[in-house]
Amino acid sequence: MANYSVRNQVAIISLCSPPVNALSSDVRRGILDSLKKAEQDVKVAAIVICGEGRTFCVGADITEFKSEFKTFPNLFELVDILESSPKPIVAAIHGHAFGGGLEVALACHYRVALSSAKLALPEVKLGILPGAGGTQRLPRLIGIDSSMQWIAFGDEYSAQIAANIGIIDRIFPSNADILESAVQYAQSIIGKSLINRRVSKLPVKDASKVSHIMEKYKQIVGKKSRGAIAPMVCLEAIKHAALLPYVEGMKKERMGIEALMGSDQSKSLIYMFFAERQVRNWTIPGTGINSKNTKPIKVEKVAVIGLGTMGRGIVLSLLKAGIKHVSVMELNKTARENGLLFIKNILEGYAARGTISETQKRSMVDALKPVSNFEMLKDTDLVIEAVFESMSIKKDIFAKLGQVCKPSAVLATNTSALDVDEIAMVTPKPKQVVGMHFFAPAHVMKLLENVRGSKSSPQVIATAMNMGQRMGKVTVLVGNCHGFVGNRMFRHYTVETDFMLEEGAYPEQVDTVLKKFGFAMGRYQVGDLSGNDIGYRMRTKFEMTNKQQPPGAPERERHGVRYCPLADFLVESGRLGYKSDGKGWFRYLGKNRELTVDNEVTSMIDSYRRRNKIVPRKINGEEIIERALYPLINEGFKILEEGIASNPMEIDLILVHGYAWPRHTGGPMFYAHLIGLPKILRVIERHWNNAGLREPHWEPSKMLVRLVKNHGNPDIMSWTTLERETVRSAL
Ligand SMILES: CC(C)(COP(=O)(O)OP(=O)(O)OC[C@H]1O[C@@H](n2cnc3c(N)ncnc32)[C@H](O)[C@@H]1OP(=O)(O)O)[C@@H](O)C(=O)NCCC(=O)NCCSC(=O)C[C@@H](O)CCCCCCCCCCCCC(=O)O
């Protein structure tokens, strides 16, 4: 709804729809009714539109998209009504003016804002475009070039930047009273002509350069969008602002939003938006313990053990989160010096770019406390261990931590696959132990996979979850199993793509198909980037690598299961990837590391096939997608079935934020929902029937089978409930 009042000739329409004043049908109706009152009241000479509570308005109500157009006024009707008002309207912006909220402001005749306010047209991130005149009004105010930048990427901008380019007419200090300031401003413009204040009537300044600007953004968007459709549709709509009168341009904008709204990509992106919020409400399946009934421990002092690749990024994340005391412990002198230097250099970089102030930088550097023995950690609230991936080293460290740390201290391990319970058992209080699995580089990657051990106490879990959120991470709580959720699922992707190399595909073909699907890099380029030796080390632990096999052992089998040793040959011939002189699955040439196909690798694959009498066959793109992605989806269902994840959203967030799964497909589980579970199961069963126990990753998940058998293609939001009901009724 919207509240209405009058103060000294100024009518105040305040949006009132907590928490973020989304433009629901009630709010739109409220604005319209208030506007009519203001227009009819002869004592009113100007109008202010503002937002109650913490923000101005974040745009259309995403939960009402389906019915948006059925009730009068819809948003694009409302903005034209506002703009044509005979009385001047001032938008008073604090907090956020996002999406439809900014479009309402653009339809007002003046815009004022607190300096702390943020503005954006982020619709593209939901797979749509600004559909209430944003693509037509913004170019008339700031030009085609800046509009393309704002709309095709959807980033937020400060009120000051918006003022510099002409969106905001007056900025007030962040501690000012926005309503009081806006009312005074409105009084100052009473009686002024509204000619030139109706944005839809303005010319587009850089209209003559539209083709050139369009080409520039097409290039950028083509490279960045990874198959997302909305950015290109946004550019097209903005182009029409330069070429057509406002009314005709609006028709094009409407066509654009009609094409995008309800598309699979938009559904996926909206699902992601809500998943990122819902994941904060964690729960431990089957226990009734959740984020609402469990309080975290207060964390002021944190320690990180190990300052290698992961430790240094974790320290930076903690400093950015405002932790004022971060102890760092690293045994190796060179690693310690390099780690501290790395952290300081990154902080210098942030300060140089203005991401943090000089004062903040100094206080972050002061917060760093190198320590040399465990005794010095005795009053630490949270310890995060990030040493080598070795069970014996980790056990040794946790045993010491268990002796010296205060009883309430939370002891976390950053292991990527080891058993959190086994680590916990060496401490006197296993309930204080939890997994906090960061992703490299930890100060950049948004994902934190927190692992609840079987003994981890609710309060300890709440603390790890809370710390992740303080660090601004998408923090997902998962159960304890080998590889947790992400690594456990991703393993199948590499295994099955390697099988395709055996059978007839080449790395560049697989990577091209995966990139077309939307991955930033294909499986083989990722291997080269992160180092092919990482997987090799893991396979070595399980005695699987080529070198570890006794003479005469079958080349394509390990422990009775199909195995492809091509990745072993690669590493054993010194091709670790970028780091070994640009040689891996591909060859990387020159300063820009330009990716080229290397005949040496092609010959290695060809001769392997000849030796094993494999007749290569043509593998098409559809097969590559199915075989690379469906086993991973199958594993996702097994993870749900075991309660390792509580719902499909958690799995999707992990794959999107930790493994660069394309966001506009919603993650593997949402993608499966879009494809339809019956088809997914059919393909999995076909492979399972052909391969059997030699390829166990194709064994269909029982949950998937049950869902399809009992419900066909149920909605993703009902999967876990339906499964629980089926299992319960079978007991
Ligand atoms: C603004 C934020 C940055 C704030 O972040 P913060 O961290 O402070 O808060 P939260 O993110 O936690 O949010 C709190 C709470 O609020 C919920 N929420 C946030 N935004 C919305 C929203 N827009 N709608 C509904 N709910 C919202 C959030 O879920 C939280 O809830 P919880 O229960 O978890 O506490 C941040 O919130 C943010 O970024 N929000 C999204 C901003 C955004 O994307 N805005 C754009 C929205 S889309 C839009 O505005 C579209 C308009 O341009 C055009 C619409 C006109 C359409 C007319 C077209 C006709 C075409 C017809 C086609 C017909 C086709 C067919 O029939 O299908």
Ligand SMILES: NC(=O)c1ccc[n+]([C@@H]2O[C@H](COP(=O)([O-])OP(=O)(O)OC[C@H]3O[C@@H](n4cnc5c(N)ncnc54)[C@H](O)[C@@H]3O)[C@@H](O)[C@H]2O)c1
């Ligand atoms: N590298 C990744 O991509 C990645 C991603 C997620 C998780 N992890 C996990 O994070 C952990 C660390 O991995 P990394 O890549 O940072 O390893 P790393 O080899 O880069 O760093 C480990 C550091 O720990 C130090 N160290 C070893 N024993 C120590 C001890 N007793 N006390 C203090 N310091 C000690 C070493 O000197 C080294 O500097 C591992 O468990 C790994 O599985 C790694």
